[in-house]
Amino acid sequence: MRPIITAFKASPDRGRGLARDMAVRWALEEVGLAYDVRLVTFDDLKSSEHRVLQPFGQIPTFEADGVAIFESGAIVLHVADQRPGLLPADAAARARAIAWMFAAVSTVEPPIVERSMASLLERDQPWFAARQALLDQRVQVRLADLSARLADGLWLDGAFSVGDLMMVAVLRRLNGSGVLEAHPAVEAYVARAEARPAFQRAFAAQRAVFEASEGAVS
Amino acid sequence: MRPIITAFKASPDRGRGLARDMAVRWALEEVGLAYDVRLVTFDDLKSSEHRVLQPFGQIPTFEADGVAIFESGAIVLHVADQRPGLLPADAAARARAIAWMFAAVSTVEPPIVERSMASLLERDQPWFAARQALLDQRVQVRLADLSARLADGLWLDGAFSVGDLMMVAVLRRLNGSGVLEAHPAVEAYVARAEARPAFQRAFAAQRAVFEASEGAVS
Numbered sequence: 001m002r003p004i005i006t007a008f009k010a011s012p013d014r015g016r017g018l019a020r021d022m023a024v025r026w027a028l029e030e031v032g033l034a035y036d037v038r039l040v041t042f043d044d045l046k047s048s049e050h051r052v053l054q055p056f057g058q059i060p061t062f063e064a065d066g067v068a069i070f071e072s073g074a075i076v077l078h079v080a081d082q083r084p085g086l087l088p089a090d091a092a093a094r095a096r097a098i099a100w101m102f103a104a105v106s107t108v109e110p111p112i113v114e115r116s117m118a119s120l121l122e123r124d125q126p127w128f129a130a131r132q133a134l135l136d137q138r139v140q141v142r143l144a145d146l147s148a149r150l151a152d153g154l155w156l157d158g159a160f161s162v163g164d165l166m167m168v169a170v171l172r173r174l175n176g177s178g179v180l181e182a183h184p185a186v187e188a189y190v191a192r193a194e195a196r197p198a199f200q201r202a203f204a205a206q207r208a209v210f211e212a213s214e215g216a217v218s
Numbered sequence: 219m220r221p222i223i224t225a226f227k228a229s230p231d232r233g234r235g236l237a238r239d240m241a242v243r244w245a246l247e248e249v250g251l252a253y254d255v256r257l258v259t260f261d262d263l264k265s266s267e268h269r270v271l272q273p274f275g276q277i278p279t280f281e282a283d284g285v286a287i288f289e290s291g292a293i294v295l296h297v298a299d300q301r302p303g304l305l306p307a308d309a310a311a312r313a314r315a316i317a318w319m320f321a322a323v324s325t326v327e328p329p330i331v332e333r334s335m336a337s338l339l340e341r342d343q344p345w346f347a348a349r350q351a352l353l354d355q356r357v358q359v360r361l362a363d364l365s366a367r368l369a370d371g372l373w374l375d376g377a378f379s380v381g382d383l384m385m386v387a388v389l390r391r392l393n394g395s396g397v398l399e400a401h402p403a404v405e406a407y408v409a410r411a412e413a414r415p416a417f418q419r420a421f422a423a424q425r426a427v428f429e430a431s432e433g434a435v436s
Contacts (some may be wrong), residue, residue, distance in 0.1 A: 067309065073324060078316070098291045098295060099287040099288050103292075105320065106289065107289065115431075121352070125348070125349075126344075130323075130345070134339075134340075145274045
C-alpha cells in the first residue's frame with residue numbers, strides 16, 4: 001500500500017513549500033517511497049472525519065499499512081524508519097539525529113513562527129513595530145547558535161539526516177525575510193539542502209498542486 | 219553506567235517542575251532507570267563545554283553508554299526506547315504515541331510558551347493587555363481540540379505513553395493561570411498524570427534541588 005498523505009487543496013503559502021506537507025513529501029522522496037496525496041479544503045479540516053486523523057484540524061496526516069498518524073515531525077520520523085537514508089544505523093548517531101529534529105520543532109521553530117504570525121495577524125496593531133524588534137532578536141539568537149554549531153560543516157552532524165531535513169524545513173520560513181542573510185553559514189546550509197534532488201521533487205509536487213488550484217479558480 | 223542529566227542549580231521556576239529536566243526525570247522514573255544529575259549555573263550554560271552538549275545553551279542534556287543528546291523530547295523518546303513502560307510494543311500504536319509527543323511540543327506548547335513569555339517579558343509594554351486576549355484565544359483553541367479528543371478517556375490513546383508524558387509536561391505550564399479551568403477533561407487529565415508515583419518522585423527530586431539552592435543563599 002502506498003502511503004497516503006493529506007495536503008491543502010489551495011495552500012495559503014501559494015506554493016512556496018511552507019505548508020507542513022512539504023517536510024513529509026521531502027522525507028518520502030529522500031527514502032524513495034512513492035506516495036499518494038488526498039487534497040483537503042479548509043472546510044474538510046473541520047470535519048469529524050478529518051479530526052479522527054488530525055485532532056487539531058491541520059495537515060498533513062499519513063496513512064499506510066495500518067499506521068495512521070499526524071504531526072509532520074512524527075511522520076518524517078516514521079518514514080525515516082521505513083527505509084535507509086535519513087537515520088544513521090549507529091544508535092548514538094540516530095539519537096543525535098532525532099535530537100536535532102526536536103531542536104528544529106521545539107527550539108528553533110517557535111520564535112520563527114511567532115515572528116511570522118505577528119507579521120500576518122498583528123500588522124495593524126499599534127504594538128506591531130515595537131514587537132518586531134524583540135521577535136527578530138529571539139530568532140537571531142537561535143540562528144547564531146546554529147551557525148556556531150554548523151561552522152564549516154555541510155550538515156549538523158555528519159551525513160544529511162532527518163535532523164537536517166526538519167531544521168531546513170523550519171528555516172525556510174525565513175526565506176525572503178532578510179533575517180537569514182546575517183548568518184551566511186546557515187544561509188548556505190539551507191541552499192545546500194534545497195539543492196538536493198529529493199527536495200526539488202517534493203517542492204515541484206506541492207507547487208503543482210498550488211498551480212492547479214490557481215488554474216481552477218481563474 | 220547511570221545516565222547523567224543536567225538541570226538548573228537554581229531553577230527560575232522556583233521548584234514548580236516547569237524546567238525542562240522535569241519531563242526527563244519523569245520518563246526515567248516511569249521506566250525505572252536510576253540517574254545522576256549535574257547541576258549547572260546560567261554561566262555554565264554559556265561555556266563551550268556545555269555548548270558541545272547543548273548547542274543552544276539550555277538544559278537538559280543526557281549522557282549514557284556513549285549516547286550524548288539534548289532536547290527534552292528527544293531524551294524522553296530515547297529513555298522510552300530503553301525499557302518497557304512508555305512506548306507500546308505494537309508498531310502502529312508506537313507511531314501514534316510519538317505523534318502525540320510532537321503534537322505536545324510543536325502544536326500545543328508554542329502558544330502556551332508564547333503566552334507565558336508575554337506575561338514574563340512584555341508585562342510593562344503598552345501592548346500587553348491587548349495581546350493577552352489574542353494569546354489566550356490561541357491557547358483555548360488547542361485545549362478545546364484536546365478536550366474533544368480526550369472525551370471520557372483516561373489518556374490520549376489507550377495506556378499512558380510518552381505522548382501523555384510530554385503533553386502533560388507542556389500543559390502544566392498553565393497551572394495557576396486559570397486557563398485550564400475552562401476545560402475540565404483536560405484539567406482532570408493533568409491531575410491524573412500528576413498523581414502517578416513516577417511523576418511524584420520526579421517532582422520531589424527537582425523540588426529538592428531548588429530547596430537546597432534556596433538554603434545555600436539564605
